Amino acid sequence: MDIGSWQLHLKSLDDVEVHYAGFKTPHIHNLSDLVQENLGLQVRKFGRLQLPDTSDDSPNILVFQISARTPFRTDVAFISGTGLESPRLEERVGSHTGTSLTSQLKEKQREFDTKFEKSFNLVHKLDSESIVAGKAAIGNLLGGIGYFFGQSKIAISGNMNQGNHDDSILYWPAELYTAVPSRPFFPRGFLWDEGFHQLLVWRWDIHISLDIIGHWLDLMNIDGWIPREQILGAEALSKVPSDYVVQIPTNGNPPALLLALNDLVHGLKINKFTAAETDVISSFLERAFVRLEAWFQWFNTTQSGKEVGSYYWHGRDHTTTRELNPKTLTSGLDDYPRASHPSEDERHVDLRCWMLLAADCMHSIAELFEKENKSGKEYGNTVKLLSDFKILNQMHYDDAYGTYLDFGNHTEKVRLVWKETMVGHNYATRELVREVLEVPKLGLVPHIGPVSLFPFIARIIPADSRILERQLDLISNRSILWTKFGLRSLAKTSSLYMKYNTEHDAPYWRGPIWMNMNYMILSSLHHYSGVDGPYREKARTIYEDLRGNLIRNVVQNYHKNGFFREQYDQRNGKGKGARVFNGWTSLVLLIMAEAYPS
Structure with missing residues (x-):
């Protein structure tokens, strides 16, 4: 009926x-x-x-x-x-x-x-x-847009580690209009994925894109926090392991929605849109400004580090005895190696750069609508602080590696070993547990990957800096990140390259090729190839080679198997992870079009 x-x-x-x-x-x-x-x-x-x-x-x-x-x-x-x-x-x-x-x-x-x-x-x-393949990318991404309704589960316990879901409450009944990474495998909204989705969707239909972004902002609580994973309704809930259902209000996720909003603001400044589109975008930004401010302030206060201008992803489990390197799910890069011993002393270079993007976007919106009040000036000051090349280098640059690294309490001498535990008199359980062979020390964390390149992605490095050349060398080095299929998600030289994080937790962001990070790095290669400086031609050559490799591999996989995949094997280029992954892998279309964030 x-x-x-x-x-x-x-x-x-x-x-x-x-x-x-x-x-x-x-x-x-x-x-x-x-x-x-x-x-x-x-x-x-x-x-x-x-x-x-x-x-x-x-x-x-x-x-x-x-x-x-x-x-x-x-x-x-x-x-x-x-x-x-x-x-x-x-x-x-x-x-x-x-x-x-x-x-x-x-x-x-x-x-x-x-x-x-x-x-x-x-x-x-x-x-x-x-x-x-490009038509399939946009068609399938649009086909994955759906409407969800339900209530998230929110942790209220003092123990906020992932997996502690005994003490939770229901969020308010909420609706969400969103694209999803994969209809069969991930049929729900993911906050940082959605920012990459909208880089495509706004180019196809601005109205749909603004509607989706608005729905996400409507999920914000009074503190300015947005749950990073939207498991709304019985269907979505049935696909998620219980340990990952409860959302933790101290934990964030990259504010990638600002990538699309920054594009739209830039388009307004250069009169890129029709009069009707300009009115729609302007009206949306004016109405959304108060929520965007609250979102920015939530990040700027809850994720700040001990030093001015430093930030770290909250939510890492410092008590774990089973993980080789405690995961950082909040960063979106899951098992990408950070400091071996999570602490409040950490400084995460990727989050610092996300905060620069957020401050810059908020400053641009404030300028656009003449909101240059106290908060508008504060955004400008934050942009100035976080884009300061000297301060960035003092906090994160390692001259020996020639790149930027996280800072934290770290030792490389950590391993997983089998341990037997007696149960009763006749039965023993055997499990892999973490063994630390050296007292950790505060310092830069020697793992190279996309995180190391975030200052390059954020275009903080001056075009004439020798450090820029070292980033280009790092990207193109076959022994570190470069493959003929795209860039690895962790350097081949890393001690945790392709290492399991637990007995059953296979390497995820420890080697395989991911399209979203390759797209962001490619975007900055394109930028530096168009800026006057001594490394312009070098950036252009690397850009063209990387762009060709990414397009060729994704297209070949698509025509061979009929699918876009979650990630691609760095050794042979074959698709890995979830298939029918029409989320950020669809960014291959923007790579084809040479359309990059402003």
Whole structure:
């Protein structure tokens, strides 16, 4: 009754056979299992691989099986609404099938192709195989946009370590309109992923993009905190391990939504948009400003370090006895190695650069709307502090490695060893536990990867600085980050390169190639290749080589397997992790279009 009257029509001029089954299930993600079990039962009973033409009581899913000899063509038309018994029913069905449907699909295809070329301008830049993959990237990302409703679980216990979910409360009932990284594997909103998604979506439809960003800002609490993972509703909850359900209000996630907002602000300044678009964007930014301010202040107060201008990701577990290196889920880079012993003395170079982006974006919005009050001036002062090259180098630069590093309480002499624990008199459990062989010391943490390149990504390094050349050398060094498929997520020389973090916790951000970080690094290579300086040509050469490698590998994988993947193997380029990953891997389209954040 909830969905009203509807009919499903199947029309075909070929010889087809149709069978069905009806299921009553609380979750859609287990549909394949239900169908396979049903088919298996039929095979055992009757020797036929077909659905049984029966249904559970009050089903909420109907599955139809169409069998025919190939090649064949069939149309399925879903007709809903009033007047289903009217004389015009056959006309309505006809408009959704046969030649009429073919004509409509061709027209929609032409509209899509026209808009795609207008938005990304690829015709004269790339071959047809790359363009086909680019169209799939934006099409699948848009197809993953959905509406969710439910309540997050929020920790209220004094013990805020991830996994402590005994003491929690429900957030208010909330709705979220958002893209998702992967419909089958991650069908929910992720705060920092969404910032990268919107770099694509705003170029396709500004209205959709602003609607999504607005929904995310509506999830902010009174303190200015936004839960980083949105597990709204039973369907989303069914896909998440219990240890990761509860959100912790002291823990953040990169404010990547500001990447898209910064683009829009820059576009307003250079009159990039139509008058109608300008009005919509300006109105949104004015209304959103108070929430953006609250978000910035939450980061600036809760994630600040001991020294002025320093920041660190809260939420690392300093009590763990099982992790080789305590994870930093809040940074988005999960198991990327930080200081071996989490403490309040830490300084994380990536968060410092995210805060520079946030301050710069807020300062630009304040200028745009003449909000140069006390807070506006404070944003300008923060930009000045965090972009100070000398202070940055004092806090994070290591001359021996020639790059920027985290700071913290660290030792390299940590390992996982097997330990047996007696249970009773006759039974022993065996598990991998962390063993520290040296007292940690405060200092720079000697692990190189995308985190080391955040000052390069943030374009803080002067174009004539020798340090810039050292970053370029680091990026292009085959023994450190460079592969012919893209840049590694951790240097090959790191002691934790491709190391398991626990017995079952495989390396994630410890070597494989991730598109979002490659995109950001590529963006700055493009920037420095267009700025006067002694390393301009070197940046251009590395840029062109890296861009070619990334496009070629993703396109080849797509045409071979039909999917975009979560990450790519640094040794052979093969897709890894979740498949049908149409989140930030779709950034390959912006790489094709050479469209980068302002």
